[in-house]
Amino acid sequence: MTNSSNEKITGNFSGCAVGAFVGGLDNLEAFQSMIGQNLAVVHWYVHWQDPFPTAEANLVAASGSVPLITWEPWVSHTLGTLEAIASGSFEAYVSNFLLAAKNWGRPILLRFAHEMNGNWYPWDGSHNGAAAGPAKYQQAWRYIYNVRERVKASNVSLVWIPNNNNLPDAAWNEPANYYPGDQYVDWVGLDGYNWGYSAWEDFSAVFNSAYNQLITLTNKPLMIAEFASAEQGGSKAVWLSETLALVQTDYTRIKLLCYFNVNKERDWRLNSSPSAEAAFRSGISSSYFVQKML
Numbered sequence: 001m002t003n004s005s006n007e008k009i010t011g012n013f014s015g016c017a018v019g020a021f022v023g024g025l026d027n028l029e030a031f032q033s034m035i036g037q038n039l040a041v042v043h044w045y046v047h048w049q050d051p052f053p054t055a056e057a058n059l060v061a062a063s064g065s066v067p068l069i070t071w072e073p074w075v076s077h078t079l080g081t082l083e084a085i086a087s088g089s090f091e092a093y094v095s096n097f098l099l100a101a102k103n104w105g106r107p108i109l110l111r112f113a114h115e116m117n118g119n120w121y122p123w124d125g126s127h128n129g130a131a132a133g134p135a136k137y138q139q140a141w142r143y144i145y146n147v148r149e150r151v152k153a154s155n156v157s158l159v160w161i162p163n164n165n166n167l168p169d170a171a172w173n174e175p176a177n178y179y180p181g182d183q184y185v186d187w188v189g190l191d192g193y194n195w196g197y198s199a200w201e202d203f204s205a206v207f208n209s210a211y212n213q214l215i216t217l218t219n220k221p222l223m224i225a226e227f228a229s230a231e232q233g234g235s236k237a238v239w240l241s242e243t244l245a246l247v248q249t250d251y252t253r254i255k256l257l258c259y260f261n262v263n264k265e266r267d268w269r270l271n272s273s274p275s276a277e278a279a280f281r282s283g284i285s286s287s288y289f290v291q292k293m294l
Helices: 025-035 054-062 081-086 091-104 130-151 203-217 236-249 274-283
Strands: 016-021 041-047 066-072 108-112 156-160 187-194 222-229 254-260
Touching: 016 025, 025 041, 025 054, 025 274, 041 254, 054 066, 054 091, 081 130, 091 108, 091 130, 091 156, 130 156, 187 203, 203 222, 203 236, 222 236, 236 274
Parallel strands: 016 041, 016 254, 041 066, 066 108, 108 156, 156 187, 187 222, 222 254
Antiparallel strands: none
């Protein structure tokens, strides 16, 4: 792991890095043992107004991994969440967080206000004026970018991640409407799941349409920041094997594949069955999947 404070993670490497949300950093060692290798990226979530997680970032760096921090603005304001952020209502918090990230002194992937094209977060378009929401989101994003530039947190890469599906499915809610522009973004990506409810969806069914939209929208490096499969409705082991094969052949713009390993809405965990665990472990043993991003 580099100690250079001004080095961003560019995605200029061969293959695809492997990362995961492991359901808490206490589980990191056991997860890496389960999959048989160290993670290139460790993902976790930080709510506003929590401070920059220095202790957790140190643990991740000690394991040789890069932090992917999802920075969630669970804040309310009379202006609305996005307008309040863009207007500087949380200036002290944002500045202090990004300054602490700078002072930590290693590369960080920072995913701000993800899944903005859904309808379940206070920062999404649906909760910020519907058709007026995408423009407000862009303004809030550019505000975060401007603070990063002002405090010179050049080690922080800003990650823009819509959901794979738009809810509501309306023209105004297309991901491209939320995109603040290449100048303001370092990485892009997607979240998506095979829920196994009414239909079993392979990786292409989950991601293909949104992936094609993103690679048309921008040449920025692309990640899958959250993905997983349920057990119900099909073979999770086959799903994982096919996914890891497809990433190497049909989705070569993906530079980071980050699994969501937790028992939540569904049992997304890789060890929800021995066959699923074995399939993932075997799939990532390919030399295409790398354990370092730097």
